[in-house]
Amino acid sequence: MFRWVVVRDLTLAWKGRVDVLSTLFFFVIVVSLFPLGIGPETHLLRLIAPGVVWVAALLASMLSLGRLFANDYQDGTLEQLLLTPQPLYLVVLGKVMALWLVSGVPLALLSPVLGIQFGLPRNALFVLVVSLLLGTPVLALIGSIGAALTLGLRGGGLLVSILVLPLYIPVLIFGAGAVDASIMDSGVQGSLSLLGALLVLSLVFAPWATAAALRISLE
Amino acid sequence: MLEVTDLGCVRGDRRLFSDVNFTLSSGSYLQVQGPNGSGKTSLLRLICGLLAPSEGHIRWQGANIGSLGEDYFTSLSYVGHRNGLKEELTPIENLRVTSGLSGTQLSQQEATSILGKIGLSGRDHLPARLLSEGQRRRTALARLMTCETSLWVLDEVLTSLDSSAVRFVTSLLDEHLNKGGIAVVATHHELDLSANSYQQLNLAS
Numbered sequence: 001m002f003r004w005v006v007v008r009d010l011t012l013a014w015k016g017r018v019d020v021l022s023t024l025f026f027f028v029i030v031v032s033l034f035p036l037g038i039g040p041e042t043h044l045l046r047l048i049a050p051g052v053v054w055v056a057a058l059l060a061s062m063l064s065l066g067r068l069f070a071n072d073y074q075d076g077t078l079e080q081l082l083l084t085p086q087p088l089y090l091v092v093l094g095k096v097m098a099l100w101l102v103s104g105v106p107l108a109l110l111s112p113v114l115g116i117q118f119g120l121p122r123n124a125l126f127v128l129v130v131s132l133l134l135g136t137p138v139l140a141l142i143g144s145i146g147a148a149l150t151l152g153l154r155g156g157g158l159l160v161s162i163l164v165l166p167l168y169i170p171v172l173i174f175g176a177g178a179v180d181a182s183i184m185d186s187g188v189q190g191s192l193s194l195l196g197a198l199l200v201l202s203l204v205f206a207p208w209a210t211a212a213a214l215r216i217s218l219e
Numbered sequence: 220m221l222e223v224t225d226l227g228c229v230r231g232d233r234r235l236f237s238d239v240n241f242t243l244s245s246g247s248y249l250q251v252q253g254p255n256g257s258g259k260t261s262l263l264r265l266i267c268g269l270l271a272p273s274e275g276h277i278r279w280q281g282a283n284i285g286s287l288g289e290d291y292f293t294s295l296s297y298v299g300h301r302n303g304l305k306e307e308l309t310p311i312e313n314l315r316v317t318s319g320l321s322g323t324q325l326s327q328q329e330a331t332s333i334l335g336k337i338g339l340s341g342r343d344h345l346p347a348r349l350l351s352e353g354q355r356r357r358t359a360l361a362r363l364m365t366c367e368t369s370l371w372v373l374d375e376v377l378t379s380l381d382s383s384a385v386r387f388v389t390s391l392l393d394e395h396l397n398k399g400g401i402a403v404v405a406t407h408h409e410l411d412l413s414a415n416s417y418q419q420l421n422l423a424s
Contacts, residue, residue: 004319008305011316015307076301083267084320085293219270 001086005094006101012071013102019067020102027060027107031114042119049118050128050179057107057132057175058168061139062161064103065147068095069214073151082218088211092148096140096207104136120183127182127192134195135175141206142167148213171198220244221266221370221401226275228261235261236422237274245369245399248392248412252405253422259405260300262422263374266403267297279370293322296368300375302359306348310334310358313347318365325365337361337387352379363391371395371402 013020034052035045072078081091111132112125120128146164150156178191220243227237235258243249251259264270266277268284268291277284284291304313311330318325325333334343337357347355356379363371371392377385389410392402396412404410 001320001322004316008316008320011312012305012307075306076299076303077305079269079297079299079301080303080317081320082269083292083295083297085289085322086320087289 001084002090002094005081005091006098009095009098010101013067013098016067020064023060023064023103024106024110026063027056028110028114030056030059032117035117045118046120046183049115049120049124050176050183052118053111053114053128053132053179054135054172054176057111057136058139058165058172060107061103061136062143062164062168064099064140065143065160065164066157068099068144068147069151070147070156073217078214079218082214088214089207092144092207092210092214093203096137096144096210099144100137100140104140105133108132108136120179124179124182127188128179131175131178131192131195134192134199135171138171138195138198138202139168141202142171144210145206145213148210148217151214151217171195174198220280221403222276222278222281223266224276224278226262226265226272226277228258228265228270229273230258230261239275239420239422241418241420243401243403243418244416245401246396247401247416247418248396248410249401249403249418249420250406250410251403251420251422252407257422259422260374263297263299263372263403263405266372267295268292294369295372296363296366296370297372298359298362298374298376300378302355304347304355304358307346309346310339310343310350310354310361313358314361314365317362321366323365323367329365333361333364334358336364338384353381353384356380357384360388360391363395369400371400371404373402373404373406375405377406377408 031053034048038044069078072081082088084091108129111128115125115128143164146160149163150159153159174191174194178188181188181191222242224240226239228235241249251262253259261270265272279287279291311327311334314330314334315325331343334340337360339354339357342350342354347358356376360376377388389412392410393413395402
């Protein structure tokens, strides 16, 4: 049954691929604006690259949150999902996983191309991909709580960003920190381990909180 | 068996109904009536467990539905006044996904034949957004033919259906009740059912 949640959301993402692609394009364009704006100052660009890529990833993943529950809420399919004979925890986990597969993964895989614009060394590009692969699921999981809480509210989009962005800060610090460390040639393991810990923590708690928020929103 | 005792519903600061009592044993049908805004939908959502009751109890096979959790949903089918279809998906895909989610695997052929029975043959490869309101409603109702649930909760399902579709739904309900199922239906239509236990609940009084 869990498989069906993922299959369903991936099929829907495929049918609405313009939305998916526009989030990805948003990420690419935001990151690319910085080298164009600052000019060819390699040292400065290399210094700001981790922060810029990570902040853009944060914003892009926040944009994709709107798709997570809002459409299902409007056409009544979310009610049906709540009434399926499986824990709501798993339904939420399936939906978040599908969202991550179509937004987080392509974003991470695209990031080395963007890193080259900033003159990042090869090992830093590798760390960038790894840190995004570890960090974007955390962003999706935390974001799902905000998306569920603001479901059906007017101006929900803005409210989500106010709710969710502060919670993204630890991910930003450790994600950008890992890439920073690899540029400085110091150990990246600490930051990446902490990102991994955040992932485990949010895998356990976020779907549970989202499930509770969904029940309240649908009352 | 579904037992509802002293059920009341307050939405915001408005009391919709109070002291609703009924017991439905297997094979019985309950028609919920009442003017607009009298709380028909709220009552049905309470029965589904989508709303938590502010007063009173709802018991399924003797146990409070709140404590049953997901186990309750294995015996429940709900068709709301929103159809619960994805506009982008075809009726076949919609049907396969919803039945997959409730634990019944449905092949392409099975889905096609079920949709054929409900009068959607030839239309089952179009995205649901291209279908008429009545056809979408039929697609939503097709879900009932795939499941083995014993409690059906249907909210205003007969609106925008033509007379042949209403007859079909009636026969579907009849079959369900004869197999020992229970149905709670909010509708203003008096259905011509052969069920031996036909109860009515009017929320206006």
